[in-house]
Amino acid sequence: MIMELQAEIIKNRKRLKLTQAELAKRIDVSEEKINQWEQGGQPPTIENLIDLSNLFEISLDQLVRGKDQLEFEELAARPPMSVWDFLARYWWLLFAVGGFLFWAFSRFS
Known part of the structure; x- marks a missing residue:
């Protein structure tokens, strides 16, 4: 630095x-x-x-x-992440959310 x-x-x-x-x-x-x-x-x-x-x-x-301003503009110009890109990167969240929902429904039902 x-x-x-x-x-x-x-x-x-x-x-x-x-x-x-x-x-x-x-x-x-x-x-x-x-x-x-x-x-x-x-x-x-x-x-x-x-x-x-x-x-x-x-x-x-x-x-x-x-860092030049161009590097930041390049990051800002990236297209937004699609649902499939998100799932490909964060698939493991499905287990965490699913486990929490299963626990919550079984606890309060």
């Missing part, structure tokens, strides 16, 4: 054409902190991560994990 964070900070800082000093000034931290983050030293705090994601205009997930 640290490697992805380092790479995202460097990539987005360069994309905005900022030096480490300029980035530090914009999010109100020292230049040494930026250097530590980019070198894989002490990771940023949650507040710093939020400031970085706002400045870079990317999601926290993309900043921390290095």
